[in-house]
Amino acid sequence: MEPVHHISTSSKILFSKARKIVPPMLEKFHKGQLGRVAVIGGCADYTGAPYFSAIASAKLGCDMSHVLCERSAAPVVKSYSPNLMVHPLLPSTETVKDPKSIDAPSLAEPIIGMLSRLHALVIGPGLGRDGVTLKVVAEVIKAARSRSIPFVLDADGLLIVTEDPGLVKGYKDCILTPNVVEFGRLAKALGINVSSQADITKDGDNDKCNEESDACEQLSKALGGVTIIQKGPHDVISNGVTSVVSDIQGGLKRSGGQGDTLTGSLGTLLAWRAAYHDKLWDSGEKDHDKDAQTKDDVQDELESKDKRMSPGTTLLLAAWAGSAITRECSRKAFELKGRSMQASDLTDEVHGSFLRLIGEPEGSKTHL
Ligand SMILES: NC(=O)C1=CN([C@@H]2O[C@H](COP(=O)(O)OP(=O)(O)OC[C@H]3O[C@@H](n4cnc5c(N)ncnc54)[C@H](O)[C@@H]3O)[C@@H](O)[C@H]2O)[C@@H](O)CC1
Ligand SMILES: Nc1ncnc2c1ncn2[C@@H]1O[C@H](COP(=O)(O)OP(=O)(O)OP(=O)(O)O)[C@@H](O)[C@H]1O
Numbered sequence: 001m002e003p004v005h006h007i008s009t010s011s012k013i014l015f016s017k018a019r020k021i022v023p024p025m026l027e028k029f030h031k032g033q034l035g036r037v038a039v040i041g042g043c044a045d046y047t048g049a050p051y052f053s054a055i056a057s058a059k060l061g062c063d064m065s066h067v068l069c070e071r072s073a074a075p076v077v078k079s080y081s082p083n084l085m086v087h088p089l090l091p092s093t094e095t096v097k098d099p100k101s102i103d104a105p106s107l108a109e110p111i112i113g114m115l116s117r118l119h120a121l122v123i124g125p126g127l128g129r130d131g132v133t134l135k136v137v138a139e140v141i142k143a144a145r146s147r148s149i150p151f152v153l154d155a156d157g158l159l160i161v162t163e164d165p166g167l168v169k170g171y172k173d174c175i176l177t178p179n180v181v182e183f184g185r186l187a188k189a190l191g192i193n194v195s196s197q198a199d200i201t202k203d204g205d206n207d208k209c210n211e212e213s214d215a216c217e218q219l220s221k222a223l224g225g226v227t228i229i230q231k232g233p234h235d236v237i238s239n240g241v242t243s244v245v246s247d248i249q250g251g252l253k254r255s256g257g258q259g260d261t262l263t264g265s266l267g268t269l270l271a272w273r274a275a276y277h278d279k280l281w282d283s284g285e286k287d288h289d290k291d292a293q294t295k296d297d298v299q300d301e302l303e304s305k306d307k308r309m310s311p312g313t314t315l316l317l318a319a320w321a322g323s324a325i326t327r328e329c330s331r332k333a334f335e336l337k338g339r340s341m342q343a344s345d346l347t348d349e350v351h352g353s354f355l356r357l358i359g360e361p362e363g364s365k366t367h368l
């Protein structure tokens with residue numbers, strides 16, 4: 001039986017609606033209008049994660065892709081790609097005078113100063129767990145929220161929320177992308193009971209799916225309607241009111257770094273979504289006065305041919321599209337590389353996956 005809050009719209013319709021938030025390629029656009037995205041992450045230990053995330057944003061199609069990382073990571077990340085703009089702006093215990101008494105808001109200033117030039121942030125890939133860095137990033141989260149800049153939180157960025165859920169509680173422009181372990185930590189912090197994998201597997205596939213989406217929905221509700229992509233064999237997406245399961249075929253190799261293709265893709269989709277709501281181009285849809293609040297409202301917008309969608313609906317669509325593109329990247333890369341598949345093989349599949357699943361929007365000029 002279909003769980004009550006699940007939308008029953010087919011994948012085909014979801015992809016065609018996702019295409020509506022993709023800006024067409026037009027001669028009139030200037031540099032930056034198709035998205036300025038920054039990944040906040042990268043430290044001495046992890047340089048691959050912010051790179052994979054930022055390059056996925058770029059390959060999906062944003063115009064400008066930044067990485068804001070810790071000082072020691074910057075030359076390394078720069079060396080991976082000249083296409084990324086890499087800024088060594090994240091302080092750490094190693095780089096501040098007295099780590100025990102820091103002024104986090106002023107240490108965050110150089111990053112906060114960049115926010116007005118950015119459409120979306122991805123916070124967490126390879127951020128690490130340095131106490132100074134995490135305090136500064138918490139200030140950046142507050143500043144981004146107060147300026148209504150959409151963001152994705154992943155990996156160590158989720159630790160910040162686990163420790164202080166109030167930072168994102170009720171913020172409707174963010175997406176959390178926990179893996180199984182991160183989901184468990186968040187659920188525990190918010191007092192939500194998650195059945196163990198063993199318990200739910202023995203009930204069979206349908207029950208397992210229902211239990212997972214129930215937990216995802218509960219966590220989203222506990223966070224005041226924040227959108228969550230609970231990653232796993234299928235990705236459960238929920239905003240507490242409406243849920244959708246992304247079960248597009250993925251690959252069979254579980255190499256690290258695949259979640260980074262997801263966050264980078266989401267960064268670009270959030271930037272495009274902002275451009276859609278700013279009416280950067282004429283989508284051909286009709287405005288309507290009421291924002292979608294309930295599952296039925298969302299379903300109605302998804303099934304209408306010409307109704308302009310509300311921010312709640314487009315956020316779900318962005319999450320769905322990011323998840324689907326990542327899983328298709330993984331499927332295709334696995335087809336080509338088998339068990340040798342690495343995160344970098346997903347990077348090569350981003351554009352092809354976009355074209356196969358979503359495709360260029362109407363009016364896009366793809367040839368000169
Ligand atoms: N090339 C890179 O630079 C990479 C860096 N990464 C970064 O590494 C840091 C730590 O991330 P982790 O994901 O390791 O987080 P954690 O340090 O919280 O570790 C999670 C652990 O759980 C295990 N696990 C994952 N899925 C599981 C499942 N379904 N059932 C049981 N156990 C499971 C993993 O093997 C991992 O050891 C983050 O900053 C992250 O961004 C990762 O994204 C991987 C790639
Ligand atoms: N068993 C699975 N079958 C198919 N796809 C999966 C499976 N597990 C995870 N995925 C997909 O892999 C991607 C990354 O999810 P994963 O759970 O590996 O995240 P992660 O642990 O945060 O990754 P990372 O190593 O990048 O930190 C997601 O798009 C998810 O849908």
Ligand SMILES: [Mg+2]
Binds near residue numbers: 154260
């Ligand atoms: Mg991860």
